[in-house]
Amino acid sequence: MFATAYAIPDVLVFAAAALCILxxxxxxxxxxxxxxxxxxxxxxxxxxxxAFLEQNADFLAAVEVIVYAGAIVVLFLFVxxxxxxxxxxxxxxxxxxxxxxxxxxxxxxxxxxxxxxxVNSHWVSGVMSTSTGGTALATGADNVTQLGDSVFTxxxxxxxxxxxxxxxxxxxxxxxxRRERTADVDEIEVTDIEIEVxxxxxxxxxxxxxxxxxxxx
Amino acid sequence: MTIPASWFLVLAALLFGVGAFGVxxxxxxxxxxxxxxxxxxxxxxTFVTFARTLSDIGGQTTVxxxxxxxxxxxxxxxxxxxxxxxxxxxxxVDDLSELQG
Numbered sequence: 001m002f003a004t005a006y007a008i009p010d011v012l013v014f015a016a017a018a019l020c021i022l023x024x025x026x027x028x029x030x031x032x033x034x035x036x037x038x039x040x041x042x043x044x045x046x047x048x049x050x051a052f053l054e055q056n057a058d059f060l061a062a063v064e065v066i067v068y069a070g071a072i073v074v075l076f077l078f079v080x081x082x083x084x085x086x087x088x089x090x091x092x093x094x095x096x097x098x099x100x101x102x103x104x105x106x107x108x109x110x111x112x113x114x115x116x117x118x119v120n121s122h123w124v125s126g127v128m129s130t131s132t133g134g135t136a137l138a139t140g141a142d143n144v145t146q147l148g149d150s151v152f153t154x155x156x157x158x159x160x161x162x163x164x165x166x167x168x169x170x171x172x173x174x175x176x177x178r179r180e181r182t183a184d185v186d187e188i189e190v191t192d193i194e195i196e197v198x199x200x201x202x203x204x205x206x207x208x209x210x211x212x213x214x215x216x217x
Numbered sequence: 218m219t220i221p222a223s224w225f226l227v228l229a230a231l232l233f234g235v236g237a238f239g240v241x242x243x244x245x246x247x248x249x250x251x252x253x254x255x256x257x258x259x260x261x262x263t264f265v266t267f268a269r270t271l272s273d274i275g276g277q278t279t280v281x282x283x284x285x286x287x288x289x290x291x292x293x294x295x296x297x298x299x300x301x302x303x304x305x306x307x308x309x310v311d312d313l314s315e316l317q318g
Contacts, residue, residue, distance in 0.1 A: 014220045018228050025232055028251050029239035041251050048258050055269040057277050067284055079295045083302050093289060103241035111234040115227055127318050137272055150278045162285045169289035176296030
């Protein structure tokens with residue numbers, strides 16, 4: 001049917017990307033273990049990167065993989081490992097009665113409304129922008145050129161503002177993650193350790209009296 | 218012939234719906250952050266689709282800036298999650314209910 005209208009490779013790539021995106025997204029919200037959710041998020045983001053590639057957004061596809069699937073998900077995993085895997089203690093208890101069904105209903109109504117609106121209206125005018133002279137967007141290295149031109153001319157002020165935003169975010173993250181000085185005093189625990197000479201001479205053993213755990217030094 | 222824009226727009230709408238459902242139903246703050254990322258990516262996909270449809274590089278530039286803001290948001294948000302966890306030993310948002318009347 002649509003195989004005659006659209007090239008089969010295009011359709012296959014789209015189908016694979018859509019499968020990755022939706023499967024990954026459902027995995028994120030369905031998995032109990034946060035680590036599995038993060039891995040599903042990677043799958044979804046890779047699918048989005050493929051969808052970008054299919055639409056002449058080569059640079060953004062690369063950035064999607066590097067920044068999102070690389071940096072952001074690794075940050076998520078780092079925090080999950082740092083806090084310990086938190087399998088929720090009461091997963092089946094709903095604090096608000098019927099929250100799940102109401103949420104599902106609201107989401108279905110909203111998405112169906114958006115799609116209906118898209119089908120029935122003609123707000124996609126299809127008029128080409130004049131910024132590229134009415135031609136299609138470039139791919140490959142030319143895409144980077146076009147994007148760079150746009151960022152450093154038309155959107156230069158916004159680009160400078162993102163620099164400030166990143167500095168503020170870094171300072172804020174350091175400030176939030178820093179332990180307070182009063183908390184440090186509680187952290188230091190004085191443990192009695194005993195040093196004694198082991199069986200064979202020249203070898204030292206530190207014995208922690210509380211846990212009686214032997215550590216070779 | 219290339220894939221029509223409407224396919225990508227429907228896909229983005231579905232992705233946004235899944236992300237919104239996750240934010241509304243999951244309890245863990247970490248999972249909620251991931252679902253926010255899903256919704257941001259749905260919007261990114263829409264922007265890229267319109268950039269291709271209208272041959273306007275401005276859509277892709279907007280996605281570029283959205284990614285920067287998302288990175289900053291995740292950094293600060295996870296910092297808040299860590300700070301809350303230190304105090305409450307939990308990342309469940311149900312435990313943060315001091316402000317109720």
